[in-house]
Amino acid sequence: MRLIRFGEPGREEPGVLLPDGRRVDASGEFNDYDEGFFALGGLESLAEWVKDGCPGGVEVPPEVRLGPPINRPSKIVCVGKNYLDHAKEFGEGIPTEPILFMKATTCWAGPNDDVVRPHGSEKLDYEVELAVVIGNTASYVDEIAALDCIAGYSVFCDYSERAFQKEMGGQWMKGKSADTFGPMGPCLVTPDEVADPHGLRLWCKVNTEIRQNGWTGDMMFRVPFLISYISRFMTLLPGDVIATGTPSGVAMGMEIPRYLVPGDAVECGIEGLGELKQRVVALA
Structure with a gap:
């Protein structure tokens, strides 16, 4: 799994990079990739969401800035x-x-x-x-x-x-x-x-x-x-x-x-x- 964050500096949203190259917004399900996310089993929940086809996630246009991934x-x-x-x-x-x-x-x-x-x-x-x-x-x-x-x-x-x-x-x-x-x-x-x-x-x-x-x-x-x-x-x-x-x-x-x-x-x-x-x- 590949985690990304996208958007303006200081206002990034969480997402995932799929094997086919699409970037999908995960902010409807997850707040951010931060200490709480990792400590509370966020990776496992994210993996399940991706496995289910990223329900509710919309594709992020390629021109949108990538921030640091966490x-x-x-x-x-x-x-x-x-x-x-x-x-x-x-x-x-x-x-x-x-x-x-x-x-x-x-x-x-x-x-x-x-x-x-x-x-x-x-x-x-x-x-x-x-x-x-x-x-x-x-x-x-x-x-x-x-x-x-x-x-x-x-x-x-x-x-x-x-x-x-x-x-x-x-x-x-x-x-x-x-x-x-x-x-x-x-x-x-x-x-x-x-x-x-x-x-x-x-x-x-x-x-x-x-x-x-x-x-x-x-x-x-x-x-x-x-x-x-x-x-x-x-x-x-x-x-x-x-x-x-x-x-x-x-x-x-x-x-x-x-x-x-x-x-x-x-x-x-x-x-x-x-x-x-x-x-x-x-x-x-």
């Missing part, structure tokens, strides 16, 4: 340097445990929304990542049971302002949290449609040039371990997002970095999950 989560937990080649290009050593940081949830954006370069930004960078959405409350979860905590997977781009992140002291969060720095979508794909989250190709293109080209199987710390590990330090709530890291090829890792500038077109994709497409614009 409502803004309580937190976005990111894993740094989780691919060996990226850890090497990033520098500062190879982690022996997952490096965790947060993105402010106000960075939340749709899969085709513009990325706004903030004031003072000179080193805007991209990172395609597999996003894992939590389906039920998870605290001190055993690694064996961790997969049962997943509501689905999606494509995420962890946009970063490297000067804010690396040159201004403190934690990485200040370079990760600008508005529009967290696009996700185009849909949330439930686990029954993802045979192996560690067997997916993921890529990023800038102005049609492939910059990143990797496999989720190259993660040093895999999805079940990450869920179990993170749940030791904080309670993961239904709808929370874990961004699992990025392969090599980011602008910062180049001998002569080619950071993003207004007018650039960025495409991020993961096999079987879909693509994000953003245009970089300057903050007015």
